[in-house]
Amino acid sequence: MDSESKYLLKKVVIDVLCLCTVGFPILFFYLFGKPFKRGFFCDDESLKHPFKESTVPSAALYVVGLFLPICSMMLIEFIHVRASNGQAARVFLGRPIHPWLWNCYKVIGVFGFGVASSHLITDIVKYSIGRLRPHFFDVCRPLVDCNDASNKQLYIEHFQCNSTNMQLLKEMRLSFPSGHSSFSAFTMVYFAMYLQARMTWRGSELLRPFVQFVSLLLSIGTAVSRVSDYKHHWSDVLAGFTNGTISAIITAVFVSDLFARRNGGLAVATEIETEPSSQYRDSGNNHII
Template sequence: MSNETSSSETTPLRRPETQSPYNVAESGRQTTVNTTHTHGNGNNNNYGDSVEVRLQEGDRDSTQQQQQQTITMDTNKRILCRVGLDILILLCVGFPILLFFLLGDPYKRGFFCDDETLKHPFHDSTVRNWMLYFIGVVIPVGVIVIVEVIISQNKAKQDNGNATSRRYVLMNHDLPDWLIECYKKVGIYAFGAVVSQLTTDIAKYSIGRLRPHFMAVCQPQMPDGTTCDDPINVGKYIQEFECKGVGSSARMLKEMRLSFPSGHSSFTFFAMVYLALYLQARMTWRGSKLLRHLLQFVFIMVAWYTALSRVSDYKHHWSDVLAGSLIGSACALVVSYGLPKSWFNFQTVWPAKSKAK
């Protein structure tokens, strides 16, 4: 009787009142308890302590897993929020450009009929729009991707698998270093290009300078039916006129007032100057020090030729090209030396593994 009584009163494992066997199963822990009839309270206490330690370790592992899941979700949220914010900023700066293109009405400036600078013939552009997009988009992005991939590969060889750089995780996938750097550099480039174009458009629509081919495109006619061929209009500053525009499209009639500054010049100079500065900072190939300078010279010459073609095609006056080139170069210098420290910067969230005490 005494043995049975001691066995019934002494329980090797005491389960908390708030925790049922079903709760233990739901938490992913399975505990097997072999109950033996012993006559010493010391043995029973030791067994209970060991089981309690095992339960505490299981609770610790479960807590760490939950913390890891929470941090991973927080990492994804932060990265997506930062990318979304960067895109929103680009859209906010780029949206006025679209409004200018669709709804913009340039300033109505007058002219003199004997102004020789406005009597040049209409000529198609030497650097077409698709060429401009290739120069300003494909070339810079391609060069940045190639350089960053090469830098990442060389860095991986030097580290030999012992990289200590910050890790970026999105959707449980490690983002490679070259992709992060491309995002930063291309993002800065895109922002600078949009700012440069917006600056140019504000000047274009505010000044409304007439292009060198104004007479050929507009073919102005005064309210009294006279034209610039009539001697009565010689020496007069004409403000009220209508464009007959024979053979001219509505877009051409709008573009004839958007001479200052040159959009082609500002865009290509921004792209090529930014690219030259990027190569100066990131291209560190030891094989030939002249290769970097050769590429920089080629890129600047591409912008220089594009700007000169705008004068020879009678699209702009020389002062328009000069102003556009200065705007593009200034924007490239500002975004290259001002924004990289504060713009398009991820913040790594990668917790250190905690050691079990």
């Protein structure tokens, strides 16, 4: 195995290990996590909203949040490679790797790591706090006589729910922060920043800001729907949206190589890696995406 293949293999293995280290705890929380059991007050009006189905189901959230950015990234990187000159193929395990595949690996890999990191932060806080959702009473129907005057101002910690839906009983304790808001904020804010760095097509002055606007609008609409669907309190949504936005900015600026600091500003970064392969860089043409 030549030196370049060894370098790339080491790089890929470390990247995969890092991604798995962040991803496996998310799966653990989903399968085995037990939220902190927080109590309630009988006169807490914020917990007495009706249960409603989500306007933005989880399946739609993940499909749009992942499909739209990843497909766009693959298309834009393909156009960059076609329009650039001098991008040499990498050699991995004796076989050449097309520059487009390598670029997609880097861009999508960082995006996936950021999504997983933001999701893990949300899960850690969710399960540690165990805040009750606005539809708590409707889902749980606690076996407590809230009409009893002695229970009106009493903080009730030990109670049983008159429900057998274990999934809903678990989810009712995972209100803070909003996972939908955090995920949609990260994916769409990061996507908007990616477009700012890589989409430089001169054919239209408004296409890029239009796509960025639609992306952010989808994110904001998802966050607002969580309040109107009584899935979260407004503070849950604000915290989730803030977490996703900050995580996206940190990932785009400090983790990815989308931007490089030049003269105190942000500019499109050329790939600079100290590795045993031939270095290459984009042609810098501004007339391409």
